[in-house]
Amino acid sequence: xxKKKATRRFLGLASTHVLLLFIACLFAFPxxxxxxxxxxxxxxYYSMPPGFLPNNFQIFHYREAFAPWTVNPTDMATNYxxxxxxxxxxxxxxxxINSLIITxxxxxxxxxxxxxxxxxxxxxxxxxxxxxxxxxxxxxxMPPIVTAIPIYWIMRQLNLAGTHIGLIMVYVMLNLPFVVWxxxxxxxxxxxxxxxxxxxxxCGPLTLVFRILLPLAIGGIVATALFCVFISWTEFLxxxxxxxxxxQTLPVALSLFRQDxxxxxxxxxxxxxxxxxxxxxxxxxxxQQVVKGLTAGAVKN
Amino acid sequence: MLKLLRKKQPYLLMAPTMIWLLAFIVYPLVFSxxxxxxxxxxxxxLTFWDMPWVGLRNLENAFADENFRKSLVVTIEIMxxxxxxxxxxxxxxxxxxxxxGVKGHFLFMTLLLTPMMMPIIAGGLTWRMxxxxxxxxxxxxxxxxxxxxxDFLGNITLxxxxxxxxxxxxxxxxxxxxxxxxxxxIPEELYEAAVVDxxxxxxxxxxxxxPLMAWPVMIVLLIRSMDAFxxxxxxxxxxxxxxxxxxxxxxxxxxKQGFSQFNLGYAAALSWIVFVIVYAIxxxxxxxxxxxxx
Numbered sequence: 397x398x399k400k401k402a403t404r405r406f407l408g409l410a411s412t413h414v415l416l417l418f419i420a421c422l423f424a425f426p427x428x429x430x431x432x433x434x435x436x437x438x439x440x441y442y443s444m445p446p447g448f449l450p451n452n453f454q455i456f457h458y459r460e461a462f463a464p465w466t467v468n469p470t471d472m473a474t475n476y477x478x479x480x481x482x483x484x485x486x487x488x489x490x491x492x493i494n495s496l497i498i499t500x501x502x503x504x505x506x507x508x509x510x511x512x513x514x515x516x517x518x519x520x521x522x523x524x525x526x527x528x529x530x531x532x533x534x535x536x537x538m539p540p541i542v543t544a545i546p547i548y549w550i551m552r553q554l555n556l557a558g559t560h561i562g563l564i565m566v567y568v569m570l571n572l573p574f575v576v577w578x579x580x581x582x583x584x585x586x587x588x589x590x591x592x593x594x595x596x597x598x599c600g601p602l603t604l605v606f607r608i609l610l611p612l613a614i615g616g617i618v619a620t621a622l623f624c625v626f627i628s629w630t631e632f633l634x635x636x637x638x639x640x641x642x643x644q645t646l647p648v649a650l651s652l653f654r655q656d657x658x659x660x661x662x663x664x665x666x667x668x669x670x671x672x673x674x675x676x677x678x679x680x681x682x683x684q685q686v687v688k689g690l691t692a693g694a695v696k697n
Numbered sequence: 698m699l700k701l702l703r704k705k706q707p708y709l710l711m712a713p714t715m716i717w718l719l720a721f722i723v724y725p726l727v728f729s730x731x732x733x734x735x736x737x738x739x740x741x742x743l744t745f746w747d748m749p750w751v752g753l754r755n756l757e758n759a760f761a762d763e764n765f766r767k768s769l770v771v772t773i774e775i776m777x778x779x780x781x782x783x784x785x786x787x788x789x790x791x792x793x794x795x796x797x798g799v800k801g802h803f804l805f806m807t808l809l810l811t812p813m814m815m816p817i818i819a820g821g822l823t824w825r826m827x828x829x830x831x832x833x834x835x836x837x838x839x840x841x842x843x844x845x846x847x848d849f850l851g852n853i854t855l856x857x858x859x860x861x862x863x864x865x866x867x868x869x870x871x872x873x874x875x876x877x878x879x880x881x882x883i884p885e886e887l888y889e890a891a892v893v894d895x896x897x898x899x900x901x902x903x904x905x906x907x908p909l910m911a912w913p914v915m916i917v918l919l920i921r922s923m924d925a926f927x928x929x930x931x932x933x934x935x936x937x938x939x940x941x942x943x944x945x946x947x948x949x950x951x952x953k954q955g956f957s958q959f960n961l962g963y964a965a966a967l968s969w970i971v972f973v974i975v976y977a978i979x980x981x982x983x984x985x986x987x988x989x990x991x
Binding site: 416512535537547576647664683 | 708709714724732799806814834837930934948956965
């Protein structure tokens with residue numbers, strides 16, 4: 397009797413695992429498909445039926461997308477049947493550099509601006525503290541198109557439309573609610589006794605910040621920074637209205653792929669992989685922290 | 698002086714954040730109210746003062762705009778259908794993951810989270826590739842089963858479900874995350890006590906899981922419903938609002954009014970209407986789903 401029960405339990409658990417694995421693979425499939433496509437020749441992805449794995453991993457789509465000058469069109473055409481695309485693609489390397497500059501600038505600035513506020517909310521009960529912190533969090537609920545229209549005009553008047561700085565300033569605004577709420581959580585975890593002890597030992601405010609607080613909060617700062625990287629790296633609406641050809645970011649470069657009827661699938665897949673990979677790696681290593689950021693303010697009241 | 702500084706310290710620490718948000722949220726919102734009452738033309742050399750006042754005309758036009766109304770309907774359709782599916786699917790997966798004895802969370806979560814890690818614009822392009830009539834993987838599957846290929850993105854009735862599909866693919870993992878962390882917070886002892894009292898599985902779900910999950914459930918529905926009004930990237934990369942206007946969401950419609958018709962005053966009026974709707978919906982969700990305080 398108990399044996400029978402145990403078998404049933406085991407079977408139930410096994411089927412749960414199989415079901416979960418199936419669902420998880422279903423969700424991961426599109427990403428995997430793009431990854432594979434980026435290594436295929438057009439002959440392969442225009443074949444019927446297309447296989448999942450490429451015959452052999454070709455990197456010429458990456459060369460086309462990032463360093464087209466290394467590609468010899470006639471050689472490509474004869475060897476890989478990519479006559480229609482070879483040499484006609486513009487490199488997305490400048491856009492990657494723009495994305496890196498804007499992401500780095502906005503994340504550093506957002507941390508510098510938001511961390512003091514997070515510390516204040518975590519350590520002090522002051523008049524209006526609760527309302528202010530809730531208001532900061534609520535700004536993330538607003539549809540961005542509402543502020544996008546006036547911000548576009550304001551940036552134009554300030555001659556900041558189309559510049560890196562303009563977009564950085566907007567991204568700081570998008571990141572701030574997350575910085576304030578995530579960093580508040582991390583400051584909450586630092587016992588106040590440590591600060592008091594340091595103060596009694598004659599520690600000045602600057603020493604306190606740089607010698608005590610920052611080293612203790614470094615894990616939280618890294619997690620928050622990575623979460624902000626995620627936001628700045630993937631943002632599209634503000635990027636598409638506030639950038640011109642000199643400051644285009646990677647998502648904007650991606651969006652340009654859809655314009656002609658015949659999409660250059662191979663190159664597009666290569667760019668998608670490069671746009672996704674940094675974030676995917678971050679998540680892999682910092683799953684817990686990323687989860688914390690995504691659920692910021694959601695679980696704990 | 699120093700004493701005063703100390704007393705005001707929290708305010709000083711809050712100041713940079715507040716100034717930033719005032720400059721980039723509050724000021725634009727106020728400015729946008731002014732825009733509603735002006736006719737804004739985007740023309741080199743024209744300043745704010747050159748724009749003529751038009752009174753309520755932008756708002757009147759907005760309320761009479763058939764296409765805007767249609768875009769609102771599309772948005773609400775996405776909100777209701779996609780968010781419901783995301784919620785049910787997400788709850789199912791979270792319950793499975795939370796089952797006693799389930800191992801391999803890291804693997805499952807990593808696979809599940811991949812769609813969220815893709816920039817949304819890339820997600821849309823990925824599905825363009827998968828749903829392509831001739832070469833897309835989905836159609837390869839359909840034709841190999843003996844059915845004729847389906848033009849998901851060129852078909853006026855299938856384009857919107859395709860947008861929903863991408864949204865569901867990308868955001869169900871988020872629902873799983875929040876609901877799972879809610880489930881994890883429920884103490885195990887409660888279930889054990891219920892078993893001792895002779896409660897069945899359904900009973901313990903109804904009397905323990907459901908009431909204790911009220912808060913995460915509300916949060917998830919609130920966030921995802923608000924997000925439906927932000928849907929823009931997917932539409933831009935997957936269908937560009939078409940075919941016809943079958944997938945033109947409110948955000949995308951406003952974007953087109955503002956940045957391809959260059960009608961900023963009108964776009965501002967539309968965006969205020971959307972803003973009010975979003976707040977009304979979030980108010981309703983909080984009103985009806987907020988768990989009783991205890």
